């Protein structure tokens with residue numbers, strides 16, 4: 001560990017090296033995906049997560065509720081959710097159903113009006129250094145270089161040291177921007193800006209990463225590349241993640257488990273037993289399409 005408290009992490013030689021080359025599809029894919037969709041009971045009690053093999057979940061959302069105004073309607077309405085350490089869970093739902101509010105509760109940016117959020121067994125009482133948040137837009141400062149934007153979580157607390165700068169460079173290399181560290185955000189593409197935001201979220205060595213539709217504004221190909229980057233980084237670091245999206249295919253590609261939210265409640269949840277690392281051909285596999293169809297049905301049913 002360096003003097004700044006951030007252990008160096010090994011940059012990979014290039015992005016996506018753990019995945020099969022495009023065009024080389026895995027012939028056993030369909031067989032391995034045969035039982036990909038494992039829907040839970042949609043009728044209330046079944047949405048409570050099954051036992052985690054006797055292990056306490058890393059993230060435990062326990063009957064959490066939230067109202068923006070005391071007399072207002074609950075925007076989050078009694079949600080129970082458990083995320084095991086190292087799992088990626090996705091949250092789907094129509095605009096305004098309360099996804100961002102739930103994510104802010106999980107980040108400690110809002111405190112629940114009822115119930116509790118536990119991270120690693122301890123109740124969350126506010127923002128926590130173990131949690132990294134990636135917002136809908138990259139929220140970078142235009143007048144700072146990519147490197148200084150990644151360093152921001154440190155600079156806001158104290159003067160960065162040489163080791164912090166080195167750690168920031170390593171994180172930029174991890175997201176494929178090692179050569180663009182001195183560029184300012186207006187000199188970067190939208191996808192590159194999203195990568196800087198991801199590198200910044202990794203600065204604090206978070207155990208839990210929370211994503212609020214971070215790729216929504218990107219074109220389809222860039223979005224798929226960033227999904228692969230995210231999966232690679234989470235696998236490399238053993239990160240636990242909660243990812244909010246409107247995009248059903250994105251949720252199925254990323255998630256071990258996907259939940260559908262409507263009017264402040266979880267109305268459907270299903271486990272996805274798809275292979276990891278995700279093969280590129282997965283998006284064209286019948287099991288992938290079946291999972292998307294089930295989720296679409298759940299969203300349509302939720303109105």
Ligand SMILES: Nc1ncnc2c1ncn2[C@@H]1O[C@H](COP(=O)(O)OP(=O)(O)OP(=O)(O)O)[C@@H](O)[C@H]1O
Pocket residue numbers: 068075093094095096097098099100101102
């Ligand atoms: N600060 C706030 N004060 C009062 N109401 C709010 C506030 N923030 C959000 N809301 C309301 O809470 C509801 C849920 O908002 P939220 O942003 O959580 O939804 P969402 O599912 O993330 O939507 P989107 O997909 O459009 O981002 C909406 O009706 C919204 O108007």
